[in-house]
Amino acid sequence: MSCHRGALIVLEGVDKAGKTTQCKKLVAALQHSGRPAEVMRFPDRTTSIGLLINSYLQKDRELEDHAIHLLFSANRWELVPSMKKKIEQGVTVVVDRYAFSGAAFTSAKQGFCLDWCKTPDVGLPKPDLVMFLKVSPAEAALRGQFGEERYETSVFQKTVQQRFEQLMKDPSVNWKVIDASKQIQDVHEDIIGHSLSAITTAQSQPIGELWK
Ligand code: Z5A
Numbered sequence: 001m002s003c004h005r006g007a008l009i010v011l012e013g014v015d016k017a018g019k020t021t022q023c024k025k026l027v028a029a030l031q032h033s034g035r036p037a038e039v040m041r042f043p044d045r046t047t048s049i050g051l052l053i054n055s056y057l058q059k060d061r062e063l064e065d066h067a068i069h070l071l072f073s074a075n076r077w078e079l080v081p082s083m084k085k086k087i088e089q090g091v092t093v094v095v096d097r098y099a100f101s102g103a104a105f106t107s108a109k110q111g112f113c114l115d116w117c118k119t120p121d122v123g124l125p126k127p128d129l130v131m132f133l134k135v136s137p138a139e140a141a142l143r144g145q146f147g148e149e150r151y152e153t154s155v156f157q158k159t160v161q162q163r164f165e166q167l168m169k170d171p172s173v174n175w176k177v178i179d180a181s182k183q184i185q186d187v188h189e190d191i192i193g194h195s196l197s198a199i200t201t202a203q204s205q206p207i208g209e210l211w212k
Helices: 019-032 046-056 065-077 080-088 098-109 115-120 137-141 155-168 184-202
Strands: 008-013 035-043 092-096 130-133 175-179
Touching: 008 019, 008 098, 019 035, 019 092, 019 184, 035 175, 046 065, 065 115, 080 092, 092 098, 092 137, 092 184, 098 115, 098 155, 115 155, 137 155, 175 184
Parallel strands: 008 092, 008 130, 035 092, 130 175
Antiparallel strands: none
């Protein structure tokens, strides 16, 4: 077991920004270089809460907007013990979407403010690095048709992008904006550079608490 903790690294961005592709490449590169690393993703659709979220996203079930927001947050909280255990054991955890997606997506709906949307996630393990994969919603749409899932419309995605921009003004979070319109390998090289430096910095710091 490593004597240093691992880092918590999050990839965020609008639909089709390349988050899943880049999370997989980052974990593979870290493992290849001898650094323990694992991927987690939110929503994690495999738990009982995740199954409910999945049925909502697939439009098989209607849920009140506040209720689904709290379920997305509960899905993160239920996985905190395993996330912390991995990090404490020296594993770098690379997360595909986190609380920032939670706040950005719900606050893009009518009648929701960003502060209310952030509240249920206050105190989650704080990422050592959050990379926002920046690509215009129009460009992202060219990477594949929007599917059948909820939220997959270009008008909604534009509002989500604006909410992410508001979240990125918070200096308490270590945000890095990545130009995700480049080739997959070029994006990966930017991501690996920031990640290696976050892993080194995290080794000497305790795990923080988000938005506290
Ligand atoms: N949601 C929420 O409301 N509240 C929350 O708290 C959370 C989430 C956590 C499902 O999320 C929905 O839940 C999501 C937000 C909401 N709704 N929307 N929209 P999800 O993570 O399960 O979403 P997803 O549909 O699985 O992922 P994604 O965002 O659509 O895609 P991605 O991971 O960013 O992209 P990708 O799968 O890596 O790549 C997409 C395609 O682009 C693929 O064909 C790649 O080969 C291609 N690609 C990737 N990179 C490039 C580059 N650089 N150039 C060209 N082509 C590329």
